[in-house]
Amino acid sequence: MSNKKKSDKGITSRAEDYSQWYNELVVKADLAENSGVRGSMVIKPYGYAIWEKMKEQLDKMFKETGHQNAYFPLFIPKSYFSKEASHVEGFAKECAVVTHYRLKTAEDGTIVVDETAKLEEELIVRPTSETIIWSTYKKWIQSYRDLPLLINQWANVVRWEMRTRLFLRTAEFLWQEGHTAHATSAEAIAETTQMINIYAEFAEKYMAMPVIKGSKTEKERFAGALETFTIEALMQDGKALQSGTSHFLGQNFAKAFDVTFTDKTGKQEYVWASSWGVSTRLMGALIMAHSDDKGLVLPPKLAPIQVVIVPIYKSEEDLEKIRELVNGITDQLKEKGISFKFDDRDTHRPGHKFAEYELKGVPVRLALGMRDIANGNIELARRDTFEKKIFPQEGIADYIDNLLKEMQEAIFNKALKFREEKTHKVDTYEEFKKVLNEETGFILAHWDGTSETEEKIKNETKATIRCIPFDAPEEEGRCMVTGKPSNKRVLFAKSY
RNA sequence: CGGGGUGUAGCGCAGCCCGGUUAGCGCAUCUGCUUUGGGAGCAGAGGGUCGCAGGUUCGAAUCCUGCCACCCCGACCA
Numbered sequence: 001m002s003n004k005k006k007s008d009k010g011i012t013s014r015a016e017d018y019s020q021w022y023n024e025l026v027v028k029a030d031l032a033e034n035s036g037v038r039g040s041m042v043i044k045p046y047g048y049a050i051w052e053k054m055k056e057q058l059d060k061m062f063k064e065t066g067h068q069n070a071y072f073p074l075f076i077p078k079s080y081f082s083k084e085a086s087h088v089e090g091f092a093k094e095c096a097v098v099t100h101y102r103l104k105t106a107e108d109g110t111i112v113v114d115e116t117a118k119l120e121e122e123l124i125v126r127p128t129s130e131t132i133i134w135s136t137y138k139k140w141i142q143s144y145r146d147l148p149l150l151i152n153q154w155a156n157v158v159r160w161e162m163r164t165r166l167f168l169r170t171a172e173f174l175w176q177e178g179h180t181a182h183a184t185s186a187e188a189i190a191e192t193t194q195m196i197n198i199y200a201e202f203a204e205k206y207m208a209m210p211v212i213k214g215s216k217t218e219k220e221r222f223a224g225a226l227e228t229f230t231i232e233a234l235m236q237d238g239k240a241l242q243s244g245t246s247h248f249l250g251q252n253f254a255k256a257f258d259v260t261f262t263d264k265t266g267k268q269e270y271v272w273a274s275s276w277g278v279s280t281r282l283m284g285a286l287i288m289a290h291s292d293d294k295g296l297v298l299p300p301k302l303a304p305i306q307v308v309i310v311p312i313y314k315s316e317e318d319l320e321k322i323r324e325l326v327n328g329i330t331d332q333l334k335e336k337g338i339s340f341k342f343d344d345r346d347t348h349r350p351g352h353k354f355a356e357y358e359l360k361g362v363p364v365r366l367a368l369g370m371r372d373i374a375n376g377n378i379e380l381a382r383r384d385t386f387e388k389k390i391f392p393q394e395g396i397a398d399y400i401d402n403l404l405k406e407m408q409e410a411i412f413n414k415a416l417k418f419r420e421e422k423t424h425k426v427d428t429y430e431e432f433k434k435v436l437n438e439e440t441g442f443i444l445a446h447w448d449g450t451s452e453t454e455e456k457i458k459n460e461t462k463a464t465i466r467c468i469p470f471d472a473p474e475e476e477g478r479c480m481v482t483g484k485p486s487n488k489r490v491l492f493a494k495s496y
Numbered sequence: 497c498g499g500g501g502u503g504u505a506g507c508g509c510a511g512c513c514c515g516g517u518u519a520g521c522g523c524a525u526c527u528g529c530u531u532u533g534g535g536a537g538c539a540g541a542g543g544g545u546c547g548c549a550g551g552u553u554c555g556a557a558u559c560c561u562g563c564c565a566c567c568c569c570g571a572c573c574a
Contacts, residue, residue, distance in 0.1 A: 010535085034566095036565095038565090038566075090573095093572070093573095094572080094573075128574095157574095159573070159574080161572080161573060161574095162497090162570095162571080162572060162573080163568095163569095163570095163572090163573090168574090169573065169574075173574075175574075222574095241574095242574065243574090244574085245574075277574075278574085279574050280574095281574055282574095310533095312532070312533050313532075314531090314532065346532090348532095348535085349531080349532045349534090349535080349536060350532065350533065350534070350535095351532085351533085351534035351535050351536085352534085352535045352536085353534090353535090354533095354534050354535080355534070355535045356535080358534095367533070369532095369533060371533075372533095379533080496573095496574095
């Protein structure tokens with residue numbers, strides 16, 4: 001009976017069913033919902049507000065490192081798409097294709113495709129924009145003076161995935177994709193490295209989510225890349241989530257699209273390239289990294305509302321007195337650049353509002369009633385720890401300002417502690433399997449460096465090599481499967 | 497694409513096996529009164545092409561045939 005009541009008002013607990021917990025949380029916290037189109041979601045205002053905060057910060061970081069935004073078309077002619085062989089192979093199986101450009105009304109009154117309006121050449125809805133961008137860059141780049149070319153675009157892309165999940169994998173998703181061109185290999189690699197560092201900084205400082213930076217193995221590399229760098233985060237169910245990637249493309253795309261430049265010595269050379277991206281999948285990462293059975297837990301830096309104020313009153317006169325006091329407090333919050341909401345709706349009672357803002361992950365909640373007014377106090381509750389305290393109204397804005405910073409750190413530290421507890425070093429394959437089944441999480445183990453072994457491990461355990469961490473210490477060891485020598489440990493996990 | 501399942505009010509479901517009043521229930525919505533320091537109570541009201549198209553029948557949400565859509569589990573993926 002109590003369970004039934006719980007499912008009406010609250011959400012399924014993580015222990016009960018992690019995946020259901022996630023789905024219910026996304027819907028009930030008003031972040032997104034499924035649409036009438038398979039695998040495509042509607043991002044609701046509250047969810048979009050979080051995405052906008054992420055976007056705003058990332059955009060700032062890109063611009064600070066010399067990048068500019070531009071916009072390239074949604075449709076890509078099929079012919080462009082087939083120039084870089086390994087790239088096509090990677091995406092061909094999941095492309096939406098436009099074949100006609102007109103509809104008509106059939107005799108029975110239904111709307112049908114007008115077969116006479118067939119396109120000469122089919123258009124591909126972009127699954128990523130390398131091809132259309134590189135065919136444009138060919139026109140933009142002639143001399144070393146045109147380099148480096150540092151461009152980013154914010155866009156939507158479509159990948160016809162078999163199985164989809166809100167934010168984590170949708171058929172259409174929002175992202176940014178950076179595409180840069182350089183005169184030398186070293187510069188392109190430096191760019192690729194710089195961008196993965198920016199992603200890591202964003203993840204850790206803004207999303208409060210610790211990540212491990214590293215290189216992908218050949219098997220897990222982006223289609224058409226020579227090197228893929230990644231940031232990997234650990235979710236609360238012990239699975240890894242690839243949260244951002246940066247690719248060194250070598251001269252593959254330059255050669256495929258014939259993009260050359262004249263260098264200082266007058267020689268014709270192909271340019272060197274990088275591409276990098278993060279998507280609305282970061283929303284999924286943010287949700288799964290911190291949230292609890294009561295709902296969302298948002299790091300203050302990304303919370304659309306940082307402080308909510310709930311009045312507790314019996315009469316209009318009471319509410320007026322509260323409102324006056326609240327105005328004084330919100331003026332101070334405004335000065336400090338803290339976002340807030342005064343929820344004076346008369347249609348819901350305080351308890352309802354408390355639960356609602358916990359579900360939505362608002363970091364700080366203030367409650368103010370006649371009792372507090374009489375004593376010059378205010379009640380403050382923090383979302384991450386549920387700690388509730390009574391404070392004097394005097395100086396509350398300063399206190400909140402510090403508290404938000406403290407919470408940002410506390411949320412990161414909690415996630416970091418969790419990751420450390422869930423990271424295991426193992427030396428034998430038996431131990432590896434045991435940890436995967438009983439503990440889950442990240443596993444650091446020796447690997448012989450071959451795709452065969454990697455494949456075998458994946459088939460037998462479903463775990464993959466998430467990355468070869470940049471900071472992995474040199475260490476003599478033997479591959480846990482084949483016993484061949486290895487000089488560092490790589491990071492394994494089951495992943496999303 | 498293989499295996500399983502579901503389509504009935506805005507949402508979640510019952511009814512179907514065994515055909516028969518006016519198709520129910522919970523949540524939500526609307527109105528009124530009382531409430532307001534942890535998801536309010538009572539009273540009343542509105543809301544349906546029963547996924548679509550055929551068929552069987554005096555009669556179909558229920559039986560039959562075909563189609564469509566969606567969900568879950570696998571192989572692929574940010």
